[in-house]
Amino acid sequence: MILDSELILNADGSIFHLHLRPGQVADTVILVGDPKRVDVIESLFSDIEFKIANREYVSMTGKFKDKRITVVSTGVGIGNIDIVMNELDALVNIDFETREIKSKKRKLEFIRIGTSGSLQKHIPVNSYVISEKSVGFDNLLYFYEKGAEVVNEEFRRLLRILVGGHSIFLNPYVVDASENLLAQLKSAETFTGITITAPGFYVPQGRELRLSKKLDGINNKLSLFEYHGYQITNYEMESSALYGLSKMLGHDAIAICLIIANRLNKKANKNYRKNVKELITYVLHKITADES
Numbered sequence: 070m071i072l073d074s075e076l077i078l079n080a081d082g083s084i085f086h087l088h089l090r091p092g093q094v095a096d097t098v099i100l101v102g103d104p105k106r107v108d109v110i111e112s113l114f115s116d117i118e119f120k121i122a123n124r125e126y127v128s129m130t131g132k133f134k135d136k137r138i139t140v141v142s143t144g145v146g147i148g149n150i151d152i153v154m155n156e157l158d159a160l161v162n163i164d165f166e167t168r169e170i171k172s173k174k175r176k177l178e179f180i181r182i183g184t185s186g187s188l189q190k191h192i193p194v195n196s197y198v199i200s201e202k203s204v205g206f207d208n209l210l211y212f213y214e215k216g217a218e219v220v221n222e223e224f225r226r227l228l229r230i231l232v233g234g235h236s237i238f239l240n241p242y243v244v245d246a247s248e249n250l251l252a253q254l255k256s257a258e259t260f261t262g263i264t265i266t267a268p269g270f271y272v273p274q275g276r277e278l279r280l281s282k283k284l285d286g287i288n289n290k291l292s293l294f295e296y297h298g299y300q301i302t303n304y305e306m307e308s309s310a311l312y313g314l315s316k317m318l319g320h321d322a323i324a325i326c327l328i329i330a331n332r333l334n335k336k337a338n339k340n341y342r343k344n345v346k347e348l349i350t351y352v353l354h355k356i357t358a359d360e361s
């Protein structure tokens with residue numbers, strides 16, 4: 070039995086941060102960073118069942134074509150992904166009455182729609198990039214007993230050599246996207262590659278305002294790295310944790326991002342909201358291609 074202090078439920082029976090109750094989560098879950106992106110998706114949905122907001126977490130379930138989909142905003146960073154993934158999994162795989170783990174598990178599909186910075190000159194601003202693999206420059210996965218089991222060990226060792234010797238990069242981890250979701254989203258309109266999930270937006274991604282980075286030329290080094298034909302394509306701040314937690318919990322996950330800055334060409338799109346809506350529409354059509 071999972072105690073009150075570990076699985077905290079609110080007075081109305083909803084889970085601590087998300088304020089959702091069992092039964093409200095669809096098999097397909099879209100995760101977005103910006104809570105306002107939930108409103109954009111709402112405008113494209115029919116049959117909205119509910120919309121609930123607490124802190125940066127805005128959640129909604131509705132339908133696109135005939136497919137029931139839940140949307141949750143995660144805010145920024147891997148700490149939020151740890152909360153959102155554990156709570157969404159608990160909502161479907163723990164009995165809130167008995168506080169026992171269910172014997173029959175539900176498998177969810179997670180699709181993150183985000184924004185990102187490109188690390189390749191040939192991937193310009195406004196491109197769509199799917200993270201075929203995601204590299205965590207945070208340490209989250211190593212807190213979990215099963216963390217090492219879902220990491221691509223050969224790739225991890227190579228990356229450690231690339232960034233190694235620098236205590237700030239403790240131990241990068243590498244996790245693959247769901248092959249099934251990759252096949253659904255990939256097209257001539259998308260790039261695929263390796264995404265670096267950074268534990269910050271500024272110096273951890275090589276951006277210097279008043280504080281300088283410890284490592285010179287890290288972005289160039291990353292952009293030149295290759296592993297079995299894969300290149301490091303982009304930076305964002307959530308996908309490694311999403312992939313790692315999904316694998317450990319038995320769910321499928323993928324991240325697709327709009328490039329809003331090219332770090333090598335020094336270009337940025339500040340008015341990217343229209344392009345994010347187009348990416349959302351792209352994803353919704355791809356994941357409902359079989360629906361009537």
Ligand SMILES: O=P(O)(O)O[C@H]1O[C@H](CO)[C@@H](O)[C@H]1O
Nearest residue numbers: 102103145183184305306307
């Ligand atoms: O557009 P979202 O989904 O928030 O994603 C990216 O944008 C935020 C930083 O501006 C980080 O969360 C990063 O991962």
Ligand SMILES: O=c1cc[nH]c(=O)[nH]1
Nearest residue numbers: 184185186305306330
């Ligand atoms: O450069 C960027 C752009 C969006 N999000 C990031 O994390 N980095």
